[in-house]
Amino acid sequence: MARRNTRGIAAGMALSLVLTSAGCGNGSVAPGSEPGSETTVSIAAEETGDVKESESHEAGVSGTFEGSAQGFQGEVRVTLTLENGVLVAASAEGEEETPDIGGRALELMPQAMVAANSVEVDTISGATLTSNGILEAAGAALDDSGAVLVRQEVSVVQNMKPGTYTGEAYGKWKEGTIEGERFGSPAVIRPTKVEVTVDETSILKVKVVDCSDTPGFVEACTERIPADIVEHQSIAVDAVTGATLTSQAILNGVSQALTEAGADLAGFSRTAAKSSEKEEYHVQLVIVGAGAAGTMAAIEAMEAGIDTLVLEKCGKLGGTSSCSTGFAAIQSEQQKAAGTDEYTVDSAFRELMDFCKWRANAPLVYNILSHSGDTADKLQSYWQQTDNPGIVKAGVTAHDTGKGIDKFDVLYEGFLVPSGINVMLETTAKSLIMDGSKVVGVEAKKQDGTSVTVYADNVLICTGGFGGNDEMLKEYFGHNNFYLNGLSSNVGDGINMCLEAGAALSDELAPHLAEFCSNKNMDFYAGYMKFMNQAGFLALDPSGQRFVNEEFFVTQALSYGASALRRVGFAYLIFTQDQLDAMVEKGLWGVLSEETIDSLKLRSRIIVPSYYTLNDEMEAALEAGEAWKADTLEGLGEAIGFTDQEIYKKSIADYRQVLETGEDPLFGKRRDMMPDLDQGPYYAVKVISAIDGTYNGIRVNENMQALNQEYQPIEGLYVAGQDSGGYFSYPYYEGVGWTQGYAWTSGAVAAKHIIEEMK
Numbered sequence: 001m002a003r004r005n006t007r008g009i010a011a012g013m014a015l016s017l018v019l020t021s022a023g024c025g026n027g028s029v030a031p032g033s034e035p036g037s038e039t040t041v042s043i044a045a046e047e048t049g050d051v052k053e054s055e056s057h058e059a060g061v062s063g064t065f066e067g068s069a070q071g072f073q074g075e076v077r078v079t080l081t082l083e084n085g086v087l088v089a090a091s092a093e094g095e096e097e098t099p100d101i102g103g104r105a106l107e108l109m110p111q112a113m114v115a116a117n118s119v120e121v122d123t124i125s126g127a128t129l130t131s132n133g134i135l136e137a138a139g140a141a142l143d144d145s146g147a148v149l150v151r152q153e154v155s156v157v158q159n160m161k162p163g164t165y166t167g168e169a170y171g172k173w174k175e176g177t178i179e180g181e182r183f184g185s186p187a188v189i190r191p192t193k194v195e196v197t198v199d200e201t202s203i204l205k206v207k208v209v210d211c212s213d214t215p216g217f218v219e220a221c222t223e224r225i226p227a228d229i230v231e232h233q234s235i236a237v238d239a240v241t242g243a244t245l246t247s248q249a250i251l252n253g254v255s256q257a258l259t260e261a262g263a264d265l266a267g268f269s270r271t272a273a274k275s276s277e278k279e280e281y282h283v284q285l286v287i288v289g290a291g292a293a294g295t296m297a298a299i300e301a302m303e304a305g306i307d308t309l310v311l312e313k314c315g316k317l318g319g320t321s322s323c324s325t326g327f328a329a330i331q332s333e334q335q336k337a338a339g340t341d342e343y344t345v346d347s348a349f350r351e352l353m354d355f356c357k358w359r360a361n362a363p364l365v366y367n368i369l370s371h372s373g374d375t376a377d378k379l380q381s382y383w384q385q386t387d388n389p390g391i392v393k394a395g396v397t398a399h400d401t402g403k404g405i406d407k408f409d410v411l412y413e414g415f416l417v418p419s420g421i422n423v424m425l426e427t428t429a430k431s432l433i434m435d436g437s438k439v440v441g442v443e444a445k446k447q448d449g450t451s452v453t454v455y456a457d458n459v460l461i462c463t464g465g466f467g468g469n470d471e472m473l474k475e476y477f478g479h480n481n482f483y484l485n486g487l488s489s490n491v492g493d494g495i496n497m498c499l500e501a502g503a504a505l506s507d508e509l510a511p512h513l514a515e516f517c518s519n520k521n522m523d524f525y526a527g528y529m530k531f532m533n534q535a536g537f538l539a540l541d542p543s544g545q546r547f548v549n550e551e552f553f554v555t556q557a558l559s560y561g562a563s564a565l566r567r568v569g570f571a572y573l574i575f576t577q578d579q580l581d582a583m584v585e586k587g588l589w590g591v592l593s594e595e596t597i598d599s600l601k602l603r604s605r606i607i608v609p610s611y612y613t614l615n616d617e618m619e620a621a622l623e624a625g626e627a628w629k630a631d632t633l634e635g636l637g638e639a640i641g642f643t644d645q646e647i648y649k650k651s652i653a654d655y656r657q658v659l660e661t662g663e664d665p666l667f668g669k670r671r672d673m674m675p676d677l678d679q680g681p682y683y684a685v686k687v688i689s690a691i692d693g694t695y696n697g698i699r700v701n702e703n704m705q706a707l708n709q710e711y712q713p714i715e716g717l718y719v720a721g722q723d724s725g726g727y728f729s730y731p732y733y734e735g736v737g738w739t740q741g742y743a744w745t746s747g748a749v750a751a752k753h754i755i756e757e758m759k
């Protein structure tokens, strides 16, 4: 593949390098030169420690070299073209990388490599895995060439046409996707549109003129990113944590506009230097994470007049908690007013403990339930004073808080910040500060690189679990065949910091399984494919065996259905062309009867009048090798490629018997959820579990104090929300709002205990 040539340029020597803008392949010229002119600059070769041979570039390596490495989804390949030891062209490809995110790295990093005459360039924020793959592949290509590149500080002279240009790109949701109303965003999805004003050499102004991504998530992007681009004259600025896709849409739009203006993107691809500033704070309480748990703790601290600092990694408030609606609490005022207060803390306690066979931490469960009603009342007392309705409805346990970040914003803007609670957004806690075995503070980093040291009497960790950390999912759950429907920035920081401080894990760390299905390589959640497990279609495990009563995906979705799918890792759902067509036309109405749908009490967004994008989704899945089609069921098994076709054939024969008789002796599936398999062609689609995040983490007592291996509290350390463990067991309790209810209430319980101890 590559030509090998071991000649290179010596390290540590000064050399004369002739560059032309054409010769560099990207218009890059030395400082002060005119575009297209030949310029001679003297630069010092860097210390590589790997000196091959002293030689000037005129006699250096020439040729085209390729390297490959693993990116985010698949292989990335880099091609380097060298002329006399100088990198004159570079390109990167990776068909399986996400176009909107990895695509930026594939486009920008090779340009930066040529500009710097080096394969060691900055990674693109938000596309770390693709970027690392590109670096590794480029390193391999360079190794193959045998050349040693001499890094050069080249400034690109722009020659843009002054004016205002527009660019646009989609964030998470593309046109035609159904998820418009998710997290409270508008139903009509439009691309994010930017306007970029330039003169010949500089970016003068960037403005986001339209963005239909989720309100609350986007503001941090639409405010900081344009300002950063202008300040640093770079499109390689940091994405906003927690809103990566919107960030990338803005940056992609700006790249487009600059290209239109005639810019050389390599000149606008330098990563801004990080700040080396240091800040130090001394407070009574530092709260890490501003989701439900952290926010409720901040409210209690505010009321008690405790000097408190909140550190939040994302550019927005609310964490995963801003996605949820249900909030389980017992004996709130709203329940009493609605006459649903016959259900007491004692009855809820017995129900939860019986459900989990008493595997949960009984004192913790009781304490949380006891404080849950008061917590709901307190929150509502604040929300009532704002434009946000807060809890709009209360049932026997569930309270409907509505989705969205606004419910958090109003608490911070209206009460917490004006009362002196210090909140730092885009500030990531990195480690706990220890004094012997006692926790006395937190080390953190701001997005601009500033180091933040917080000394505190008490530290409360509530970073929301580790749904976004593939390695931890694999380590604790045996596989990472999960599609994350929650925050990818919740990566277990809090749990890992506590473990380093000597805390122990609780017994049952668990994925917070959601009710719909998705796919590892395709975003079924952006379309209707995620509802394919709602029709009762035959489901087979990776070996081709039936493994669950498929009606459980609907009737016991969070417990039996979800945990069976998690166990097998992935499954194939099998259905016919007629059924697919019927769903395209009528959604679930096309395959289930009205009585069945009524009895299932499905959510309104599942039983919409048509799954109109399903054909396109299926086509994409077939093309990606995540779905299969065949005229016969036998042919389908072969197309899927089961290792032992006999297992599959037996499953099909047994299931045909079930369909014929209407009796399912082994699994007990109800008759009205058995769509037939009479007539081909047939489809199979590969599905995995979706998760909202994880629950259970650090072992805590009923006051939310972190416990060590000896079950003793670690002084100064509290944990709440999904970072803390013991309240739940696995599988999840089939009820509404238990995780959100736990998050709010456990934050309150932790803060109350801290306040009590401080008296």
Ligand SMILES: Cc1cc2nc3c(=O)[nH]c(=O)nc-3n(C[C@H](O)[C@H](O)[C@H](O)COP(=O)(O)OP(=O)(O)OC[C@H]3O[C@@H](n4cnc5c(N)ncnc54)[C@H](O)[C@@H]3O)c2cc1C
Pocket: 242, 288, 289, 290, 291, 292, 293, 294, 311, 312, 313, 314, 317, 318, 319, 320, 321, 322, 323, 324, 325, 326, 327, 328, 427, 428, 429, 430, 462, 463, 464, 465, 485, 486, 487, 489, 490, 491, 493, 494, 691, 692, 693, 720, 721, 722, 723, 736, 737, 738, 739, 740, 741, 743
């Ligand atoms: C789509 C969806 C719907 C859901 N619906 C429901 C529902 O209806 N009912 C229900 O009970 N549950 C629901 N859940 C689950 C529920 O929202 C969460 O379990 C719960 O809100 C978690 O609260 P938390 O405070 O523990 O974490 P989060 O709300 O996630 O807060 C953690 C915060 O910590 C921040 N953070 C992380 N690392 C750091 C760090 N190193 N430094 C500083 N900050 C950090 C994060 O950015 C985040 O803001 C849903 C989840 C999803 C994804």
